[in-house]
Amino acid sequence: MGNTASLVKNIVTQKKYKEKYHWTDYFSYFYLFLGVFLMFGPIIWLGLSSVKTLAGIQEYPPTILPLSQIQVEVDGYEKPLSLYNVTLEDGSTTELAEIKRVGITSKMVDPKDTEQTYKIPIDKREKIREFSVQWDNYLDPLRKYNFLLYFKNSIFVTVIATIITLIINSMAAYALSIYEFRGKNIALVFVIGTLLIPLTIILVPVFYVIANFGMINSLWGVILPGAATPTGVFLLRQYMLTLPRELIEAARMDHASEWAIYWRIVLPLSIPAIAVLAIFSIMWRWNDFLWPLIVLSKSEVYTLQIALNAFHGELTSQWNYVLAMTMVTLLPIALIFTYLQKFITTGIASTGMK
């Protein structure tokens, strides 16, 4: 027995047999499991809550799983009634449906014998539950509240903005890495300098520029201001600097145009860096909030994030819809993360930016 225990201990901490356990080893595992609970718990709770019925969501204390109370149709009553397991005064139990609750007693009826009504104290009864998944929470907002449109808007912004970002940033990075030209250092300082000016301190004037272009309440007004990113230029340039110059020289010998060198040689070789920037850009654009909130005030042009915020403000009691749509908003990013995690973390580690 002792042997197995020490074997398990060994496997868990990957220690050599003789080594002693330090308190930090125990603490580490405790911390890690607490971390998993804290980081994933909220997401799982969101997922479970998002498939509950409205009644299940408003219940307090809440049930962990989506267990909803069984509702029955009873003759003579318009609405379906909730079913309870009731302990009667003589000690027997039976299933009754609630008509009305009055203080701490409840007026109940037997679904099989609708003539007979009972007055039952509420602590003598228990809800009868069943496991039920309410997919309508997902479908209703898509049907009734235009969420499909917001989803499309978000995809449009994300895709177009990412394409523009990739093209213009890679062009600038190409110029700044392959060529020697007068003003190169000024251009570099200029690019890095823009890193120091976040959007939060120029909200009003960028709004002014967008207004002059007539792009308020247009998705282009969301796309354009962030299209040129210093992070992107910097990341791509660092990568392009490592490319062998001989390839470019050889292509020039063969009379390739500079544009052809850019897209036929440099771009394909830079795909790893471009992939990192593409993932970043998709993340930035999909999650973008403050700027769209300022530019978009008509609901036809809302992106998913803005719609979710507005929807939550309007329907504070409809948490079932809000939670389901939160899930929808979160899902694409979760999928990207699952598949491309390594790209993202190396990207952040190598640039120190996100």
Added chain:
Amino acid sequence: MSNIRINIKNFFIRVFNIPFAFLMHAIDIIMWPIQKIIGVRNMPYIFLLPNLIFFGLFVIVPLGVNVAFSVTGGDELLFADREFSGAKHYNYLFDCENYLNANSCTEDFFWRGVHNTIFFVIFQVGLMIFFSLLTAVILNKKIIGRGFFRSVFFFPVLLSPVVVGLIWQWILLKNGILNAFIEANGGDKFSFLTDPGWAMTSSIFVSIWAHMGFYTLIVLAGLQAIPPNLYEAAEMDGTSRERTFFRITLPLLMPNLLVVFILASIKGVQTFDEIYVLTGGGPGTSTSLIVQYIFTTGFASSGSVQNFGLAAAASMVLGIVLLLLTLIQLYLSRSRENKHQEI
């Protein structure tokens, strides 16, 4: 991993190649004569142009326009309709008997925002450094499932602020699961989001939850750069783990912790979205920060008067704070580089 990389590469190439090549050939038709006219040596300017136009339009021009906005009054957006008002907005913002007491200021909402932001940044950044260091040190140990644990701690970084705000609002509601848990264990319900003190605490917690993974990654990169032979030498000498940590790990990690400190401060001062979704700046003004002041004054004022000038003036103040932080960062990273050169 290499498999995935190849797959992605193939995917990119297959899906995008045809329209991409078409587009690039089309551009080449324009670019080729340009190259003939201006010569190869001037081509880099052409490549730089689109990016610089974007930077100019949406960063450099706005910087100047911001100043212009901050010294003109009226609620119109176009300059033709705005009249010069000099330092009026700045005087208005800074009209205070006592800067430490927001109630004594004419624009008390702004100063509440400033005070809240200072409080928020001090605690958020301090706790952020502590927890990202702790997490990174633990994730750097030889533990089973290290990759899994690393991604767990990193995951919330990718969530959008709206999602973060809504998830935590759902958990921290008066009738939320956290209060249910506390009550089930014999405690009393807390007003996590409706009591001023608790709302600030919750905001700081949620903000750390959402961004800790990013800073952990930076510290982790620093930990992995520490030469392992230092640890081997310490082990040979029989140095205790505590001593190893305080005498080797921590001093060598200082540059990374400085980066975390500066980056977290710069981001912290600009915090807006999660808190806006989580508490809406409330109750009252107890969690409204500077950026929320700018947003509300310029774009979402309840009185329907959009005071662009005042918002621009407040942006300038925020910009100066950020500039100072950035200068500190540059100074620190420079002295770090000099040290490296000496070694």
